[in-house]
Structures are given as C-alpha cells and as structure tokens.
Amino acid sequence: MAIYELGETAIVARIVRRLDVEFEDCAILDLSETEYLVATTDMFHRETDFPHEMSAWQIGWMCAAGTLSDIAAMGARPSGLLVSMGIPDLTPAFVDSVVDGMDACARRCGTRVIGGDTDSHQELTICGTGLGRMPKDQILRRKGANVGDIVCVTGNLGMAGLGMAELEQKREPGGSAAINKLFEPIPRVEEGISLAESGAVTAMMDNSDGLSLSLHQLANVNCCGFEIMASALPVPPELRADADAAPGSGLDSAPASALALELALYAGGDFELLATVAPDRLGDATRVCELTAIGRVIDDGVFLKDCNGVTERIERKGYRSL
Amino acid sequence: MAIYELGETAIVARIVRRLDVEFEDCAILDLSETEYLVATTDMFHRETDFPHEMSAWQIGWMCAAGTLSDIAAMGARPSGLLVSMGIPDLTPAFVDSVVDGMDACARRCGTRVIGGDTDSHQELTICGTGLGRMPKDQILRRKGANVGDIVCVTGNLGMAGLGMAELEQKREPGGSAAINKLFEPIPRVEEGISLAESGAVTAMMDNSDGLSLSLHQLANVNCCGFEIMASALPVPPELRADADAAPGSGLDSAPASALALELALYAGGDFELLATVAPDRLGDATRVCELTAIGRVIDDGVFLKDCNGVTERIERKGYRSL
Numbered sequence: 001m002a003i004y005e006l007g008e009t010a011i012v013a014r015i016v017r018r019l020d021v022e023f024e025d026c027a028i029l030d031l032s033e034t035e036y037l038v039a040t041t042d043m044f045h046r047e048t049d050f051p052h053e054m055s056a057w058q059i060g061w062m063c064a065a066g067t068l069s070d071i072a073a074m075g076a077r078p079s080g081l082l083v084s085m086g087i088p089d090l091t092p093a094f095v096d097s098v099v100d101g102m103d104a105c106a107r108r109c110g111t112r113v114i115g116g117d118t119d120s121h122q123e124l125t126i127c128g129t130g131l132g133r134m135p136k137d138q139i140l141r142r143k144g145a146n147v148g149d150i151v152c153v154t155g156n157l158g159m160a161g162l163g164m165a166e167l168e169q170k171r172e173p174g175g176s177a178a179i180n181k182l183f184e185p186i187p188r189v190e191e192g193i194s195l196a197e198s199g200a201v202t203a204m205m206d207n208s209d210g211l212s213l214s215l216h217q218l219a220n221v222n223c224c225g226f227e228i229m230a231s232a233l234p235v236p237p238e239l240r241a242d243a244d245a246a247p248g249s250g251l252d253s254a255p256a257s258a259l260a261l262e263l264a265l266y267a268g269g270d271f272e273l274l275a276t277v278a279p280d281r282l283g284d285a286t287r288v289c290e291l292t293a294i295g296r297v298i299d300d301g302v303f304l305k306d307c308n309g310v311t312e313r314i315e316r317k318g319y320r321s322l
Numbered sequence: 323m324a325i326y327e328l329g330e331t332a333i334v335a336r337i338v339r340r341l342d343v344e345f346e347d348c349a350i351l352d353l354s355e356t357e358y359l360v361a362t363t364d365m366f367h368r369e370t371d372f373p374h375e376m377s378a379w380q381i382g383w384m385c386a387a388g389t390l391s392d393i394a395a396m397g398a399r400p401s402g403l404l405v406s407m408g409i410p411d412l413t414p415a416f417v418d419s420v421v422d423g424m425d426a427c428a429r430r431c432g433t434r435v436i437g438g439d440t441d442s443h444q445e446l447t448i449c450g451t452g453l454g455r456m457p458k459d460q461i462l463r464r465k466g467a468n469v470g471d472i473v474c475v476t477g478n479l480g481m482a483g484l485g486m487a488e489l490e491q492k493r494e495p496g497g498s499a500a501i502n503k504l505f506e507p508i509p510r511v512e513e514g515i516s517l518a519e520s521g522a523v524t525a526m527m528d529n530s531d532g533l534s535l536s537l538h539q540l541a542n543v544n545c546c547g548f549e550i551m552a553s554a555l556p557v558p559p560e561l562r563a564d565a566d567a568a569p570g571s572g573l574d575s576a577p578a579s580a581l582a583l584e585l586a587l588y589a590g591g592d593f594e595l596l597a598t599v600a601p602d603r604l605g606d607a608t609r610v611c612e613l614t615a616i617g618r619v620i621d622d623g624v625f626l627k628d629c630n631g632v633t634e635r636i637e638r639k640g641y642r643s644l
Binding site: 003012015018019022024032049080082083086091092094113115116117119123131 | 324325326328330333334336337340341343344346348349351353354359361362363364365367370371401402404405406407408409411412413414416417418421422425434435436437438439440441442443444445447449451453
C-alpha cells in the first residue's frame with residue numbers, strides 16, 4: 001500500500017500515535033511553572049502550495065502566515081520564526097523577496113525571522129517553524145469543547161476560496177480583495193491572544209484546511225458533534241446570493257448562495273480561528289474579539305441547518321495536499 | 323545571475339545580513355533573565371543528502387542528528403525536535419521507520435520528537451527543527467575566539483568521509499565502522515553541555531561541513547586565523563599511513579596518510595565539535611570532555627603545519643550541497 005492511500009489526516013494520526021504526542025496545531029513544551037513554549041512547523045512547495053500568480057514576496061508572506069496561524073490557534077504570542085529553504089535555480093533577488101515577505105508577515109505579527117538554513121533543491125521548498133510563548137493557564141487546545149458550547153469564527157469564511165475561484169477564471173490578480181486575502185492572509189495572532197486571555201474559549205484551532213475539515217477534527221478530538229447554522233456563516237458580501245442583483249442594499253442579511261456555502265464550508269486558505277465558547281461567557285469573548293457565532297456543540301455528527309430547519313451532514317472534505 | 327553562482331555560504335550570509343540576525347548554529351531567544359532558548363532548522367532531501375544505501379530508519383536518524391548537532395554546538399540541552407516531511411509515494415512502513423529513526427536519535431540525546439507536519443512531495447524532503455535551553459552565562463557562540471586559544475575537536479576526523487569513500491568503492495554497508503559513523507552519527511550533546519559548563523571554551527561550532535569550512539567560518543566571524551598541526555589531527559586508526567602494513571602496532575602514533583589528511587580536513591558528516599579553548603583553561607575542558615588539541619588561534623590565515631614545520635594554506639572547501 002502506498003502512503004497516499006491513507007490520506008494526510010490518517011498519516012499524521014499514525015505518526016502522532018507512534019510518537020505518543022498531542023494532536024494540536026503546535027507542540028507544547030514546559031518553559032517554567034507558569035509558561036509554555038509552543039512550536040509548529042509547516043512545509044510548503046512551489047507547485048502544490050502557491051498559485052503561479054503569486055509573487056516571491058507573497059510566497060514568503062504565505063509561508064510565515066501559515067506557520068504563525070498555528071501559533072495564533074493556541075492563543076500564544078509569537079516569539080520567532082525559523083525558515084529552511086530548498087532553492088532551485090532562482091535569482092538572488094527572488095530569494096531576497098521571499099525572505100522579505102516572510103519577515104514582513106512576521107513583523108506584522110509582532111515577531112521576526114530569527115534564523116534558518118538553505119540548500120539546493122529542484123523545486124522551491126520552504127519550511128517555516130514558528131515559536132510562541134504563553135501563560136499555561138490560558139492555553140487553548142483543540143480538546144476542551146463541551147456540548148452546548150457556542151461555535152464561533154473570526155472574520156469571513158470562503159474569501160480565500162473565492163480568490164482561488166477567481167484565479168481559475170483567469171481573473172487578473174491584484175485588483176480583487178478575495179485574491180488579496182488568498183495571497184496575503186493575516187494570521188489572527190492578536191485575536192488568538194485576546195481570546196486566550198478572556199478565559200471564555202474552551203477549544204480552538206485555525207481553519208486553514210477549510211471549516212468542514214476543522215469541524216471534523218474538533219469533533220474527533222472532543223468526541224462531540226456540531227450543528228452549524230447556514231444563515232449564520234459569515235460569508236463575504238461578494239458571495240451573497242443577490243450581491244449582483246442588488247448591490248449596496250441589505251447584502252449582509254441576504255442568504256448565502258450555494259457557491260458561497262460550498263466555499264465557506266470546504267475551501268481552505270482563510271486562516272481564521274475556529275473556537276468553541278462557553279455559552280455563559282460568549283459576551284466575554286465577543287468583547288475582546290470580533291467573532292461570529294455559527295452554531296453549537298452537540299453530541300454527535302457534523303450538521304448544517306438551513307433557514308427552514310432542514311439539516312444535512314457536512315461532508316468531511318476540504319483542502320489537503322496529500 | 324542564478325543564486326547557485328553565489329554558493330551557499332554567501333547565500334546564507336546575504337540572508338543573515340538582510341534580516342540582521344546572528345550567524346550561529348542556532349537562533350538564540352531570551353527565555354528569562356538567566357536562560358536562553360536555542361532553535362535550529364535543517365532541510366534534507368533524499369537524493370542530495372542521503373546515500374542510497376541508507377535505510378529509512380537511518381535517514382530519520384541522520385535528520386535528527388544533523389539538527390541536534392547544531393543544538394550541541396551551542397552547548398545547549400535539547401528540549402524537543404519537530405519534523406516536517408514532504409512524502410512521495412512510499413509505504414507507510416517506510417515513513418514509520420523514518421519517524422522511528424528520528425525519535426531514536428532524539429531519545430539518544432535526551433529528548434523526543436514532539437510534533438510536525440506532513441504533505442506530499444515528489445522527493446522525500448525532511449525538515450528538522452531542534453529546540454534547546456541553556457543558562458545564558460554558558461552559551462557558546464561561534465564568536466569569541468582569541469589569538470592564542472587552543473583549537474580542539476571531539477572524536478575523530480575523517481571517519482564519515484572514509485565511510486563515503488568506502489560506499490563509492492561499493493563496499494557493502496553494515497560491516498564498516500566508518501559507514502556506521504556516516505549513517506548514524508551521534509551528536510555530541512553531552513560533550514557540548516559539559517564544555518559549556520566548564521567555562522573554558524571561547525567559541526564553538528560543529529564540523530558537519532568538514533573541518534576546513536568550519537575553520538574558515540570561525541576565522542571569518544572572529545577576524546582571526548588558525549594554525550593546525552597535521553600530526554595532531556585525530557584521524558581514525560583505519561586511516562593511518564601504515565595501518566595495513568603493521569596492523570595492531572603503534573597505529574595511533576603513525577603519521578596520517580595523504581588520504582587521511584584530505585578526509586580529515588575536507589570531508590563532511592563527522593558531526594564533531596570544534597572549540598577554541600583559553601590556553602590556561604585547557605585542563606578544565608579536557609577534564610570534562612575527551613578532546614584533541616589540533617592547533618591554535620593566530621592573527622590571520624588558515625594554515626596546516628606538517629611535522630617538518632612546513633606550513634601551507636588550508637583551502638576553503640568542503641561539504642556543501644549548494
């Protein structure tokens with residue numbers, strides 16, 4: 001059997017079991033009686049992870065963003081980024097731009113690129129490692145959700161997916177907010193820290209593989225289910241059903257189109273935070289961070305409920321490169 | 323201009339300047355008033371970094387060893403290893419073995435694989451990230467060597483290079499100590515910690531790219547030079563000039579052959595520590611760690627002195643994959 005047949009989630013689960021480590025966005029290390037170090041590593045490849053339209057600077061930014069989003073998902077404050085690069089036959093200016101983009105994203109998140117390594121490789125391959133620190137009593141893990149908790153997300157869902165759809169339609173990049181979100185996502189570092197400090201969140205992860213996969217992963221870890229309200233999904237205005245028909249009027253309350261739902265549920269690349277919040281603490285969470293409540297934790301199954309009260313299962317699918 | 327034309331040292335120097343970071347084996351982060359976190363990342367590729375004869379387990383071991391050797395070079399105690407893997411069409415058993423080899427090396431060095439990431443890639447690519455901690459007042463940097471300091475190394479020099487030469491002669495792996503050293507190097511973690519604690523070392527790095535490149539790098543950082551005594555180089559008994567002629571008799575004092583010198587100076591893969599020691603503290607260093615004094619720090623130039631007192635320049639060459 002080839003390892004591809006397992007699928008990435010199963011491969012990671014296999015390794016996690018083998019090593020007896022936690023299945024979190026970051027590895028967690030004791031720093032002192034009161035503090036954790038969190039650390040995460042992500043590998044990116046030119047062909048599979050970056051649309052051809054991306055600039056070198058955006059490739060660097062994206063690598064840093066993907067790594068720092070994992071730090072944000074724990075509620076930690078980033079304290080450094082390391083980068084390993086396997087470099088094909090590129091110009092020094094291209095490599096400089098990758099490094100600059102990476103450092104710009106790190107600085108946007110209050111940290112820096114602090115070290116790294118290079119070697120030669122036929123395809124540009126970048127491995128980012130993020131480090132962060134946080135008070136032990138504030139750490140937000142994937143595990144911790146309770147039945148009855150409110151499911152919340154930061155920002156919009158489906159915006160990066162829309163950007164990808166626009167690219168596939170050969171729309172010129174640069175002018176579109178969706179493509180911009182896809183190419184230069186801003187990790188929710190400040191939001192993660194605020195939510196951790198609030199003490200209101202019971203479980204958290206990022207949704208970089210898409211909402212559906214993230215919900216299924218949280219369901220697995222917590223032995224719970226989710227009921228998501230279709231009408232509550234914060235799809236961007238560009239994806240509302242009547243966005244073209246009635247621009248500028250009541251867009252925010254218009255129902256999401258089928259495409260919008262598809263992108264909000266299954267497209268990756270948004271790098272938003274997905275959190276479960278104790279119902280009596282929802283005000284404490286929304287006071288410190290802009291959140292949209294999209295559903296609640298239930299006993300079992302991952303469901304979408306439409307405005308007519310009809311529920312259907314949310315498929316376990318999304319962005320996975322393996 | 324393609325970036326290859328610069329050479330890896332220049333590429334790294336360029337990035338280091340661009341980011342205004344230190345040029346060390348590890349990045350260094352403040353943990354507290356008294357403690358540093360050190361972190362290092364290394365990328366390895368199946369075709370360029372691992373002889374075909376290596377097993378999956380040995381590939382994993384080697385990745386961990388390369389990363390942990392950088393931790394050892396600072397004198398730090400490892401506190402965790404992260405691994406990102408780009409995986410081609412392999413069997414699950416192969417991937418398991420890589421992970422097992424990596425974890426075995428980590429455990430040999432008192433730590434564990436604590437997290438990671440996988441995705442798909444056409445060539446097996448592994449990025450290891452090592453974390454370590456140490457008292458601030460003990461940290462050993464590349465910078466710090468003074469003229470008159472004694473240059474020392476742990477272990478033998480050229481053993482891994484001999485292993486590589488044996489492989490090229492199609493000698494069967496498994497039976498040879500040299501190939502074993504090449505395939506399963508043991509990072510000098512305990513030695514690094516002991517040397518750091520001794521307070522006798524002024525500068526340190528590992529010699530994984532070969533002694534020559536390491537000396538030239540130390541010379542650059544410290545604006546100094548080195549005079550290395552050919553007769554003092556601890557080449558393994560297998561490489562002594564008359565090893566074949568007079569086995570078992572006086573091998574240790576026999577002069578090194580031309581091949582031995584070549585391998586000791588220019589072959590990579592040994593993962594030994596190269597340290598400069600204050601002359602009045604040499605006893606403190608050798609009391610806690612087996613070391614061979616091979617020369618001294620001078621004002622300028624990197625020279626080899628033979629037993630007749632003739633000196634020649636040591637070329638700046640060695641193992642570099644870019």
